Amino acid sequence: MGSLKRSFLEAIAAAAMLLALAADAAAVDTAEIKIGYLRRAEQMPAISLLDVAAPDAGLAGAELAIADNNTTGRFLNQKFSVTDVKLGPGEDPAAAVQRLGGEGISLVVTDLPADALLKAADAGRARGMLFFNAGAADDALRGEDCRAGIVHIAPPRSMLADGLAQYLVWKQWLKWVLVSGSHPEDKLFAAALKRAATRFGAKIVEEKEFEDKGGARQTDSGLAEVQRQIPLFTQGLPDYDVLLAADENAVFAAYLPYRTKAARPVAGSAGLSPASWDPSMEQWGATQLQNRFVKQFSRRMRPLDMQAWTAVRMIGEAVTRTKSAEARQVRDYILGASFELAAFKGRALTVRSWDLQLRQPILLSDGKNVVSISPQQGFLHPVSELDTLGYDKPETKCVLK
Secondary structure, three states: OHHHHHHHHHHHHHHHHHHHHHHHHHHHOOEEEEEEEEEEOOOOOOOOHHHOOOOOOOHHHHHHHHHHHHHHHOOOOEEEEEEEEEEOOOOOHHHHHHHHHHOOOOEEEEEOOHHHHHHHHHHHOOOOOEEEEOOOOOHHHHOOOOOOOEEEOOOOHHHHHHHHHHHHHHOOOOEEEEEEEOOHHHHHHHHHHHHHHHHHOOEEEEEEEEOOOOOOOOOOOHHHHHHHHHHHHOOOOOOOOEEEEEOOOOOOHHHOOOOOOOOOOEEEOOOEEEEOOOOOOOOOOHHHHHHHHHHHHOOOOOHHHHHHHHHHHHHHHHHHHHOOOOHHHHHHHHOOOOOOEEOOOOOEEOEOOOOOEEOOOEEEEOOOOEEEEEOOOOOOOOOOHHHHOOOOHHHOOOOOO
16 A cells, blocks of 8 residues: 555656656747837827826837737747837938848837838838838828738728718718818818718818917917807808818817807817727726726726737737737738638727728727717628728728838
């Protein structure tokens, strides 16, 4: 009996040693998946203190997704990390890309303006790097300026405008006044809204421009001035159902609600606004994502955070499925028929093959709650209702290169 007991204990000890050796081998073989996060250092201005961007805007979403990837990755000997690179004013994005490439990073999430993103992508092409656009909404990036090495997570202006337009048309609010700012980005959003009106059967009955004349945005007399200025600016308009604002530089749109001459709703850059995400989103399990984000970062999750989270989760899903962090294999997988991503929006997200844009619902929020989610009921498509938002395959100007 003593001999049997001794043999049994020796067998346990041997098994424990084998497990320890296997664990050591696994630790040695752990795959390190480094993801770059390339962003601009300067922040967009804001009228409201509630809208001032957090210092970790976007990056926080990427870091939350890194934690999610590692939850699965530890069972597969995969360890994900993110390298944050901030570009100062005038700093060359191509040089930053070369530094990332030199560190062995070939998968990069970006929050850059369109011109900087193109420079970054062109600089990374020779190294076979793959970029995930989490910030730039320019339709040209998905059209005439498209690149085979850029996957677009941020919804373009056309997708945002179409999502908003579908709801307004569903409500039978068909007569629009369009007020656009004087900056180039404002004009691009205004063009997207005009395209959406034509596409879905609405009519723009008047267009106006609100010129940015500079000056202080917050003064002791500011509220009184705005209360006088906005009714004067919006008087004399033809009969309309809703006033649309195209103001991406946050100059005037937030001053429009409740101050227009006529009692009409405001939408676009203020009032009812389209976005990829909203801090109030709670359907389809979104509450647990929101709560984890608040616990880790002590603030609410905003669209840029969600776009960066989605990009990093897409990478994680591709690496897990293909067991490879090579950029070409990641790209091939997310463009393949088997890829889809659960992202707390009620539908599995996929990527359009013709312009590398992520298909996704568009949330319409009033700043407190999600009012509706597009595509709206009744807007049909032979492949996916999500393709009623933005440029469909027959409309694209993209030739991937």
